[in-house]
Amino acid sequence: MKNSIVTIMKKEFVRFFTDRRMVLTTVIMPGLMIYLLYSFMGSGFSSQFETAEDFKASIRVINLPDSMKNVEDGGAPIKFTEISDGEMEQCMEDLKTEEAGFDLLAVFPEEFDAQVSSYEVSAGGAAPAVKLYYNSTDSDSQSSYYMMEDVLNTYESALANKFDVNPGEETYDLATDEDTSAQIFSMMVPMLMMVFLFSGCMAVAPESIAGEKERGTIATLLVTPMKRSHLAIGKIISLSAIAILSGFSSFMGMMLSLPKMMGDVEGMSADIYNMTDYIIVLLVVLSTVLVIITLVSIISAFARNVKEATGWVTPVMIISMLLGVTSMIPDLCMTEPVWFLIPLYNSAQSMNGIFSMNPDMVNIAVTVVANVCYAGIGVFVLAKMFDNEKVMFSK
Amino acid sequence: MKEMLKVQNLRKTFRISAKQQKIEKTKERIKVAVDNLSFTAYEGEVFGLLGPNGAGKTTTLRMMSALVKPDKGDVLVDGASVVKNPEEVRGKLGFLTSELKLEEFFTPNYLFGFFSELHGVEKAEAEARKQNLFEKFGITKFAEVKVGDLSTGMKQKVSLVISIVHDPDIIIFDEPTNGLDVLTAKVVTDFLLELKGQGKTIVVSTHIFSLIEKICDRVGVVIDGKMAVCDTLENLTAEKPLEEKFFDIFAERAGGVNEK
Numbered sequence: 001m002k003n004s005i006v007t008i009m010k011k012e013f014v015r016f017f018t019d020r021r022m023v024l025t026t027v028i029m030p031g032l033m034i035y036l037l038y039s040f041m042g043s044g045f046s047s048q049f050e051t052a053e054d055f056k057a058s059i060r061v062i063n064l065p066d067s068m069k070n071v072e073d074g075g076a077p078i079k080f081t082e083i084s085d086g087e088m089e090q091c092m093e094d095l096k097t098e099e100a101g102f103d104l105l106a107v108f109p110e111e112f113d114a115q116v117s118s119y120e121v122s123a124g125g126a127a128p129a130v131k132l133y134y135n136s137t138d139s140d141s142q143s144s145y146y147m148m149e150d151v152l153n154t155y156e157s158a159l160a161n162k163f164d165v166n167p168g169e170e171t172y173d174l175a176t177d178e179d180t181s182a183q184i185f186s187m188m189v190p191m192l193m194m195v196f197l198f199s200g201c202m203a204v205a206p207e208s209i210a211g212e213k214e215r216g217t218i219a220t221l222l223v224t225p226m227k228r229s230h231l232a233i234g235k236i237i238s239l240s241a242i243a244i245l246s247g248f249s250s251f252m253g254m255m256l257s258l259p260k261m262m263g264d265v266e267g268m269s270a271d272i273y274n275m276t277d278y279i280i281v282l283l284v285v286l287s288t289v290l291v292i293i294t295l296v297s298i299i300s301a302f303a304r305n306v307k308e309a310t311g312w313v314t315p316v317m318i319i320s321m322l323l324g325v326t327s328m329i330p331d332l333c334m335t336e337p338v339w340f341l342i343p344l345y346n347s348a349q350s351m352n353g354i355f356s357m358n359p360d361m362v363n364i365a366v367t368v369v370a371n372v373c374y375a376g377i378g379v380f381v382l383a384k385m386f387d388n389e390k391v392m393f394s395k
Numbered sequence: 396m397k398e399m400l401k402v403q404n405l406r407k408t409f410r411i412s413a414k415q416q417k418i419e420k421t422k423e424r425i426k427v428a429v430d431n432l433s434f435t436a437y438e439g440e441v442f443g444l445l446g447p448n449g450a451g452k453t454t455t456l457r458m459m460s461a462l463v464k465p466d467k468g469d470v471l472v473d474g475a476s477v478v479k480n481p482e483e484v485r486g487k488l489g490f491l492t493s494e495l496k497l498e499e500f501f502t503p504n505y506l507f508g509f510f511s512e513l514h515g516v517e518k519a520e521a522e523a524r525k526q527n528l529f530e531k532f533g534i535t536k537f538a539e540v541k542v543g544d545l546s547t548g549m550k551q552k553v554s555l556v557i558s559i560v561h562d563p564d565i566i567i568f569d570e571p572t573n574g575l576d577v578l579t580a581k582v583v584t585d586f587l588l589e590l591k592g593q594g595k596t597i598v599v600s601t602h603i604f605s606l607i608e609k610i611c612d613r614v615g616v617v618i619d620g621k622m623a624v625c626d627t628l629e630n631l632t633a634e635k636p637l638e639e640k641f642f643d644i645f646a647e648r649a650g651g652v653n654e655k
Binding site for chain 2: 003004007011014015019212215216217219220221222223224225226227389393
């Protein structure tokens with residue numbers, strides 16, 4: 001009666017796909033929310049560090065030297081307003097508030113230009129000091145600080161220009177756009193994928209197994225002539241398919257929004273990967289989902305209800321996230337095949353290899369085969385659990 | 396007469412949790428739910444299991460339907476052993492108990508098809524059987540309504556119908572009229588009589604004396620997991636009504652099998 005596997009799968013699919021709320025929360029929302037979240041995060045970060053094109057730093061200055069007046073006259077987006085020493089304290093107080101009316105307070109020593117020209121580094125005395133007061137929580141003030149610091153550094157370099165590093169417009173960073181994209185994707189994607197896949201599995205497996213147990217509907221299945229192993233296989237395959245859909249949704253949301261989150265790095269795009277890369281990723285993802293679904297299903301079968309199952313699964317999810325983080329730490333990225341026998345770690349590392357465009361096919365093969373074997377063992381354990389009255393009818 | 400269901404020296408024990416020990420005020424760590432219980436149900440017979448709550452009736456029925464495993468003993472269902480061939484046993488009988496619930500998200504229509512498939516019933520046959528049973532129990536009008544939206548009585552009717560999708564020759568019902576209103580209870584009782592008329596073997600567990608008197612041919616009285624008395628309804632009610640007889644037996648707490 002192999003048909004019973006298909007019957008169970010069909011039932012799980014009907015249960016899922018005819019429930020619009022479940023489809024919305026499990027498949028559509030994750031991708032959409034990740035896209036929106038990452039995009040907003042990206043634009044938030046950008047606006048924090050970028051300034052508007054028409055922004056002009058409003059700077060109050062004490063003892064404004066002539067050399068700086070040239071900067072203002074030279075067209076820099078800076079407007080200096082000279083103030084007296086006596087106004088300094090009030091200006092510093094004003095800067096602490098958002099409504100100061102200016103962005104930065106620059107305090108030059110008297111006769112700054114003269115002091116600079118007479119200063120000898122070899123003499124060892126104290127160099128003339130310029131003080132820049134600003135408010136880092138105000139983006140305009142922060143930008144003004146960077147701008148003024150840059151002006152002063154440029155001025156200082158120009159005074160004693162003995163040599164230049166990387167002069168002119170030539171490109172010195174030889175990394176290609178592809179390399180940059182690959183580096184970012186390989187660091188971020190494996191960890192995020194582990195989280196998304198686990199979330200997808202958690203959204204469906206506890207409800208389908210612990211939920212059925214809690215509602216007493218699984219007992220109705222257990223009095224049919226279907227083999228327990230068929231019930232386990234049917235559940236795991238169908239739940240995996242649904243979890244993959246959920247994971248795929250998250251993956252798409254992430255791949256489309258990651259460049260935005262990274263501040264629209266020039267040339268960064270998921271286009272750098274070809275179809276073969278995506279097929280290999282899919283293989284790794286498939287085998288990973290099988291392992292996670294099996295694990296969550298076994299935990300759910302042990303639990304007496306959905307709440308208990310979710311509680312037990314959460315620490316496992318944290319472990320899987322930690323294993324996902326290993327892809328961000330070069331020292332923890334092992335290359336020997338034996339390491340790829342460790343479930344979940346192997347998936348994170350395999351994805352890291354693929355997204356860094358440096359996949360090791362032996363390790364990926366070890367990962368996929370090992371994961372399928374673990375899932376097979378899991379199905380066997382789950383079938384045994386379905387056959388165990390103490391587990392299935394525990395209250 | 397053909398032995399359709401042969402229960403042989405069944406024994407089932409459960410471990411008692413510390414919490415349960417406190418509630419039951421006992422130091423025993425093991426509870427004997429069913430103790431060396433035997434009886435036989437023949438073809439076309441309705442066998443009633445009568446006993447108070449906690450006597451071991453439901454556990455016995457669960458072992459008979461291969462839902463739980465006996466510690467000792469066996470049940471032969473039309474020759475198939477629950478110990479050796481539980482899947483075959485499950486295919487041969489229909490089991491209805493209030494503990495088996497239907498998924499509330501699905502409609503009776505869908506569930507009938509689903510369980511028919513699990514029992515390997517041909518589509519055309521399942522369709523014809525569905526129409527017949529749905530009509531008989533007045534489910535047709537509610538066939539596309541989710542189980543969760545049905546009344547308790549209608550849910551019970553759907554559960555009953557689902558338990559016999561495969562037209563089994565042996566049917567086990569645990570408290571089939573429990574919690575039902577009088578009208579629904581009558582529909583169920585009439586259906587049991589109809590099944591009996593079709594030559595099905597039925598085992599009913601209940602503590603409703605009138606139901607036993609109405610449909611059973613033979614009765615087993617289970618007390619403390621043991622078969623106190625097993626006899627024909629006629630013999631049991633020869634001197635006094637079943638209810639009085641039962642209390643006599645209960646008072647005596649007769650042990651051992653007394654099958655005739």
